[in-house]
Amino acid sequence: MFVTSKRPRLTAHDWAEAALEALGAAGLTAVAIEPLAVHLGTTKGSFYAHYANREALVSAALTLWEQRSTEAPIYALEAESDPVARLRTLLKQAGRRTGQDPSEINILASAGHELVAPVVRRVMQRRIQYLISLFEQIGFTRTESVHRATLAHTAYIGLIEMTTRLPGALPLENTRATDEYVKSVLALLLYGADRCDLQEEI
Amino acid sequence: MFVTSKRPRLTAHDWAEAALEALGAAGLTAVAIEPLAVHLGTTKGSFYAHYANREALVSAALTLWEQRSTEAPIYALEAESDPVARLRTLLKQAGRRTGQDPSEINILASAGHELVAPVVRRVMQRRIQYLISLFEQIGFTRTESVHRATLAHTAYIGLIEMTTRLPGALPLENTRATDEYVKSVLALLLYGADRCDLQEEI
DNA sequence: CCGTATCAATACGCCAGCGTATGGAGGCTC
DNA sequence: GAGCCTCCATACGCTGGCGTATTGATACGG
Structure with a gap:
């Protein structure tokens, strides 16, 4: 193709980030592999190269959230x-x-x-x-x-x-x-x- | 059959009551016709004799809830x-x-x-x-x-x-x-x- | 420059739930 | 007691999502 658009390949972190975004925006049921794949411009086939299943993705997203929820507010008040x-x-x-x-x-x-x-x-x-x-x-x-x-x-x-x-x-x-x-x-x-x-x- | 158990036939109100119970206990997604039918000891076929669809059932359950949520607390404080x-x-x-x-x-x-x-x-x-x-x-x-x-x-x-x-x-x-x-x-x-x-x- | 590991695409089977269709069975009325 | 209306049961097709398998593309290291 001519317009291959050079999509960069996705990483596990990209998926976790998108999952956290969906989780925050629309709850746990929104962390669905196929919709997320569409959102990321790929298909679910590639998802299972990064995570074993949906639960693993949810865990990863939650890890991200916990880190940010703990780090952020501490710094902000040090002043x-x-x-x-x-x-x-x-x-x-x-x-x-x-x-x-x-x-x-x-x-x-x-x-x-x-x-x-x-x-x-x-x-x-x-x-x-x-x-x-x-x-x-x-x-x-x-x-x-x-x-x-x-x-x-x-x-x-x-x-x-x-x-x-x-x-x-x-x-x-x-x-x-x-x-x-x-x-x-x-x-x-x-x-x-x-x-x-x-x-x-x- | 011999053990027909004489199940009383269900009314629209029975379904609304069960729906409200499910809604309160497990959220909107739990207001699902087929699981409710099992819970009520019937099949979903009979549901559509009472309501047009799931939305109508949800509405009925919410009407019940609104009534109870408005009446109850008033009386309790009159004393x-x-x-x-x-x-x-x-x-x-x-x-x-x-x-x-x-x-x-x-x-x-x-x-x-x-x-x-x-x-x-x-x-x-x-x-x-x-x-x-x-x-x-x-x-x-x-x-x-x-x-x-x-x-x-x-x-x-x-x-x-x-x-x-x-x-x-x-x-x-x-x-x-x-x-x-x-x-x-x-x-x-x-x-x-x-x-x-x-x-x-x- | 070639091989391999990684990611991507598609197709498949599976499950749960919605809504429809079609018969059947029970009770109520006349 | 005949008929009808209501409710019940089962089967079907449809959608959306999970997980698997298989094959294809592509980047990267030796």
Whole structure:
């Protein structure tokens, strides 16, 4: 042919990347070999040169996701010094991502699958642990920190769930309203942080 | 035959009920005619005497769900008089149902489907509106009420999402810990309710 | 420059589920 | 008790996806 278009040969990583994209965009059932092959401009025949079966592909995609979900947020907060500032930027980021990113929700929804559950569990637990540590650094007791971290995390999950599944259902019309909401939540989560009968480090 | 077992003939309602059960237990894909027929002890041939197709069945199941989701919670709170007590029992009920009831989450997760979205949206918006009215009755301003209602609702969604998808991932080991958590959340949601610079009705 | 390992293409069998067609069997009405 | 209406059963074709087999192309190293 003349227009061979020089398609570069695909690697296992290409497949994993496409699988992760599909998983984030449309859930576990979208990680289907034949549709992915079409998307990648090839046929499923070549897939089995890279992976044994669909499960292996899902595993690879999840590995990618776990890496990125662990590395990314750490770096982003290194800049901030005190725990309150870190919490604030964390919440602001969450508010900004609202409704933009269905991947979190689609992957969490896939946790019914044996392969997905442990990965999602690890990522979520790391986040919650980090939140707990933030509240403890702020000066709250252990149990109070656990409670506020749980509230923060579940509110985040519920927020992205609502905004991706039912866009516009929450009474947060625009970005302004969302920002105000985030501020409000931050205030509530920090309620009592300035009281002096908290356990201090000295 | 001798052991005809006298199976009663099925009605459209029986199918809708079974469909709703499957939807709540395992999501939209579980609302499949042939498996449901097996579950009901019949064959799919009889299904098409009641409904035109699968979509119609899904619609019927959702109608059932919407009715129950709207009637139930209203009655349950009529007993309580003041809004704070209503909020408290609401949260306690939520905490008690934790991890027991995957249906909310499975139905919400099905809102990607055109047929499901409007129903779920209506139910959710009614709840949020009710929460907002509670906070306004307590004495908060409109925007403050919107914020706290949104926080309460999203925290609830996130809580049941986490407990059904990833049981044990939240740092709420047992029922006691969950009760304590709910108390904490209630306290945070009501922070400032006793201040006198709130807008009062007199 | 040739051979081999890797990727690609096609065809095949398999399974699950939807929707249709066609008979059969039971109950209700008159 | 005859007839009809409703529900049940089975068979069929269709779609979409998985996994396998076989063959073809192509890049890369010796």
